[in-house]
Amino acid sequence: MLRCACLLLLALLGPLPLLGQTQVVGIRDLNFGPVIRGVPNAVAPTDPVRSGQFYVRHRIGGSVQLRFTLPTRLTRVGGGGNLPISFATTDAVAQGTAGSSVPVTFNPNATQTFNLVTSADFNIRLGGRVSPAANQATGSYRGTVTLNVTFF
Amino acid sequence: MRTLTRVSATVAALLSLATAAQAQSANINATAVVYQAMTVTGARALDFGNVFPGVAKSIAVAAATSGRFDLTGQASANVNLTFTLPTNLTSGANNLPIGTWTGCTNATNTTTGCTTFTPSGSATASAFSGTGNLFVWVGGTVTPAANQAAGTYNGTVTLTAAYF
Numbered sequence: 001m002l003r004c005a006c007l008l009l010l011a012l013l014g015p016l017p018l019l020g021q022t023q024v025v026g027i028r029d030l031n032f033g034p035v036i037r038g039v040p041n042a043v044a045p046t047d048p049v050r051s052g053q054f055y056v057r058h059r060i061g062g063s064v065q066l067r068f069t070l071p072t073r074l075t076r077v078g079g080g081g082n083l084p085i086s087f088a089t090t091d092a093v094a095q096g097t098a099g100s101s102v103p104v105t106f107n108p109n110a111t112q113t114f115n116l117v118t119s120a121d122f123n124i125r126l127g128g129r130v131s132p133a134a135n136q137a138t139g140s141y142r143g144t145v146t147l148n149v150t151f152f
Numbered sequence: 153m154r155t156l157t158r159v160s161a162t163v164a165a166l167l168s169l170a171t172a173a174q175a176q177s178a179n180i181n182a183t184a185v186v187y188q189a190m191t192v193t194g195a196r197a198l199d200f201g202n203v204f205p206g207v208a209k210s211i212a213v214a215a216a217t218s219g220r221f222d223l224t225g226q227a228s229a230n231v232n233l234t235f236t237l238p239t240n241l242t243s244g245a246n247n248l249p250i251g252t253w254t255g256c257t258n259a260t261n262t263t264t265g266c267t268t269f270t271p272s273g274s275a276t277a278s279a280f281s282g283t284g285n286l287f288v289w290v291g292g293t294v295t296p297a298a299n300q301a302a303g304t305y306n307g308t309v310t311l312t313a314a315y316f
Contacts, residue, residue, distance in 0.1 A: 024178045032184035034229065034315035041184070052180045074182060083184060130184050138226060141184045148177040 021059060022151045023121075028053040030126055030145060038134035045093040045105070045127035052128075054147045057121035063152040064116065066124070068092070068108045071143035074130065081137040083130050091127040187226035188284070192313050196220040198290055203248075206298035211291045213256040214263040219290035221311045222261075227284040232275035233257070234312045241294065241305035248305040252293040261287050271309075277316070 030052030035041040043050045058064050073082035092108035095101050096119025106112045108126060116122075126145065198219030203209045211218050225231060235255075240247035256266035259281030269276045271290055280286050290309060 022174055022176060024176045026178040026180040029180050030182040032182075034185050034187050034226075036187055036189050036315070038189065052182065054178055054180065071182060074184060083186065085182060085184075126180075128182065132184075132186050136186050138186050138188055141186065143182045144179050145182050146177055146179050148175065151174045151176070 021057065022149075023055070023057040024147060024149045025055045026053075026147070027055050027123070030128055032128075032130050035130055035132055037132050037136045037138070040129055040131045042129035043127045045091055045125045047125075047127065052126035052145055054124045054126070055121065056124065056147075056149055058116055058151050060116050060118070060120045062116050062120075063113055065111060065113045065150040065152070066094075067111045067148045067150075068126075069144075069146035069148065070108060070128075071145065074141035074143040076137055077140040077142055080139070081141075083132055083136065083141040085128055085130045085143060087126075087128045092124060094122050094124045096122040187229055187315055190223065190225035190231070190313055190315070192311060193222045194219075194311075195222040198292060198309060200294050203294055203296050205296050205300040208293055208295045210252065210293040213254050213266070213268070213289040213291040215291065218263075219309060221288040221290075223280070223286040223288065223313055224284050225280045225286070225313075226315070227280060227282050230277060230279050230316050231286065232314050232316050233269075233271075233278055233288060234273060234275045234314070235271040235290075236273065236308075236310040236312070237271060238307035238309070241307040243301065243303035243305045246301040246303060246305070248300060249295045250292055250307060251295070254291040256289045258287050258289075259283075259285060261285075263289055275314075275316075 031050045032041050032043055045051050070087050071085055074085050075082055087108045089107040090105050092106050093103050095103040098119040101119050196219060199217040200209050200211055237253055238250055241250050253271040255269045255271040256263055257278045258266035
C-alpha cells in the first residue's frame, strides 16, 4: 500500500516545477542618457542599448502575471529637483527566448498575464519618456522601476 | 490504513504547495542626465580668397581665414561633432571641387594646442570645457580646373553637435 502511494506521489509531482526554477532579474537600466532642459526625450522599448530590461523564467505551460511599479518622477541625485517620467501604452515589449517567439507589445501601466507556450523564459524591454522643464536643474536623476511577477 | 492516510495527507500538502502562486520582483533604475541647451554658431566663414585655374589652394585650420564654429553647452559634457560637407562650391551652374577637409577643436579660442581631426559625416567625439565652451576650426582644399570658369563660388558647411 505504501509503495502504491509513493508511485502516485511521484506521478503527481512529475510535471510540477521545482522551487527555484522561477526567476525574475533586472538586467539593464532604462537609461535616457543626456537630455536637454525643456526638450522631452523618449526611449523606445526596442532600443537595444537604452531600454530597460528584465528577464523572467518559469516553465512552458505555466503563466506569469506581470505588474510594474513605475515612477512618475526621477529624483535628482544630491537633491534639488524632480524630473517627470511617463510610460505610454506601448512602452513594454515581451519576447520569449525561443527562436520562434514573436515580440508582444503591452501596456506597462496595466497588469499583464502571459501563458508560456513556446518559451520557458523571456525578456521584457521597457521604454519611457522624460519631460525636463525649461528651468530643470542640470544633473543626474534616478528612479526605481520594479517588476512584480506572480508565477502560476 | 493509518499509513495510507498519512501518505495521502502528504500528497495533498505537496499539491497545495505546487499549485500555489509564487511572487517575485526585481528592480532596475531609470536614469537621465539633464544638460543645459547647446548653442552652435557659425562664427567665421572658410574663405579661400582668390584662386586661379589649375592651381589648388588649401586653407589650414590655423589660418586667419579658416572656418570656425563656436559652441556653448554643459560644462565638461561629451559631444559628438558631425559634418555635412560639400564636394563642390558652386557659381551658378559651375562647380569648384572642394575636399581634403581638416579640423581642429579647442576649449579656448585659439588653434594653438588644438586637437586635430578630419571633419566628416561620421561623428567625432569631443567635449566642452569646464566653462562650457568649445571651438571648432575647419580647413580644406579647392581644386580649380585649368578651364575653371571665373566667378564667386559658395558652399555650405554644416556642423551638427549632439551630447552623448
